[in-house]
Amino acid sequence: MTEIIDGRALSHKIRQQLKQRTVLLRARGIIPALAVILVGSDNASQIYVRNKHRAAAEIGLATQDFKFPDTTTEEELLELITKLNVDPKVHGILVQLPLPPQINAAKITAAINPIKDVDGFHPLNVGQLFLNDPQSLPCTPHGIMRLLAEHQINVAGKHVVIVGRSNIVGRPMAALLLNADATVTITHSKTSNLRELTQQADILIVAIGRAEFIKKADVKPGVVVVDVGMNRNAAGKLVGDVDFTEVEPIATAITPVPGGVGPMTIAMLLEQTVRFAERKIGG
Ligand SMILES: NC(=O)C1=CN([C@@H]2O[C@H](COP(=O)(O)OP(=O)(O)OC[C@H]3O[C@@H](n4cnc5c(N)ncnc54)[C@H](OP(=O)(O)O)[C@@H]3O)[C@@H](O)[C@H]2O)C=CC1
Ligand SMILES: Nc1nc(=O)c2c([nH]1)NC[C@@H]1CN(c3ccc(C(=O)N[C@@H](CCC(=O)O)C(=O)O)cc3)C=[N+]21
Ligand SMILES: [Mg+2]
Numbered sequence: 001m002t003e004i005i006d007g008r009a010l011s012h013k014i015r016q017q018l019k020q021r022t023v024l025l026r027a028r029g030i031i032p033a034l035a036v037i038l039v040g041s042d043n044a045s046q047i048y049v050r051n052k053h054r055a056a057a058e059i060g061l062a063t064q065d066f067k068f069p070d071t072t073t074e075e076e077l078l079e080l081i082t083k084l085n086v087d088p089k090v091h092g093i094l095v096q097l098p099l100p101p102q103i104n105a106a107k108i109t110a111a112i113n114p115i116k117d118v119d120g121f122h123p124l125n126v127g128q129l130f131l132n133d134p135q136s137l138p139c140t141p142h143g144i145m146r147l148l149a150e151h152q153i154n155v156a157g158k159h160v161v162i163v164g165r166s167n168i169v170g171r172p173m174a175a176l177l178l179n180a181d182a183t184v185t186i187t188h189s190k191t192s193n194l195r196e197l198t199q200q201a202d203i204l205i206v207a208i209g210r211a212e213f214i215k216k217a218d219v220k221p222g223v224v225v226v227d228v229g230m231n232r233n234a235a236g237k238l239v240g241d242v243d244f245t246e247v248e249p250i251a252t253a254i255t256p257v258p259g260g261v262g263p264m265t266i267a268m269l270l271e272q273t274v275r276f277a278e279r280k281i282g283g
Pocket of ligand 1: 190
């Protein structure tokens with residue numbers, strides 16, 4: 001029997017705990033607040049924005065939305081970030097990625113005050129994560145670690161193969177796993193013999209953005225599969241990077257899409273914002 005790893009259930013449990021923490025903060029006159037900057041109309045970003053607003057409101061966390069058209073300039077974004085950086089009412093700043101090509105994403109990320117960097121993408125936070133001294137954790141990889149822990153899937157000593165090396169998923173995922181004593185292989189679009197590597201995985205984590213790319217023949221029986229992908233298939237249905245129908249029967253455990261990693265990303269974002277707000281009172 002394959003275990004279906006339920007991200008919605010764990011996300012719900014975490015959000016219930018957060019509700020109590022926001023009540024305590026509000027009693028001290030602190031309203032935890034997250035500023036979200038969205039440029040353009042990336043599909044996965046829109047799903048993310050919609051769901052996180054709903055979840056934030058539910059736990060008593062304030063959100064401020066800043067929406068810009070695709071044609072926005074780097075200067076306009078930098079001006080806003082500079083203001084938010086010093087606004088005492090804002091505890092977390094998140095810039096939705098991807099950004100349009102005329103904007104240098106690295107420059108924008110580096111402009112965010114590291115102590116308000118809820119995504120953990122600032123170079124200082126990335127460096128501290130890789131030095132095993134994390135101060136801010138990237139939400140998606142952090143959510144995956146929590147899901148694995150909740151399901152008693154120990155990563156220490158295991159061979160974890162990651163497909164995808166983006167700054168927001170693959171790379172920080174590798175650092176977190178390494179910090180937790182896993183043996184990590186990172187693969188990407190230039191990897192030769194990808195299948196030979198994915199077949200060796202005890203735990204396979206896929207974040208490439210290609211609908212149902214990983215098939216039964218790519219994995220070994222008994223594998224644990226974490227599917228980060230968020231794609232629309234030909235029929236317009238939301239699907240992951242793993243062919244769930246093919247892979248699920250031979251896996252020990254697998255995350256579904258939707259209802260797996262996605263809700264955990266949101267729970268971790270809210271949790272980190274609350275933690276940042278608590279920091280101001282020495283909590
Ligand atoms: N559920 C959630 O919370 C989240 C979901 N997502 C979703 O996860 C997916 C990945 O997102 P993101 O990491 O931002 O994507 P990016 O597009 O930034 O990166 C994709 C990565 O996959 C690699 N890749 C692409 N095609 C292949 C291939 N055929 N074989 C091997 N590697 C390949 C690329 O390699 P190279 O570096 O060589 O180009 C790159 O490293 C998307 O569907 C996104 O929507 C993202 C973040 C959070
Ligand atoms: N700076 C930045 N940080 C991110 O973490 C980031 C980003 N930019 N850009 C876009 C991607 C994508 N992403 C998602 C998070 C949650 C769901 C989510 O809630 N998924 C639900 C979807 C449910 C539904 O609405 O159908 C689920 O999987 O169950 C989706 C996508 C975060 N990302
Ligand atoms: Mg993308």
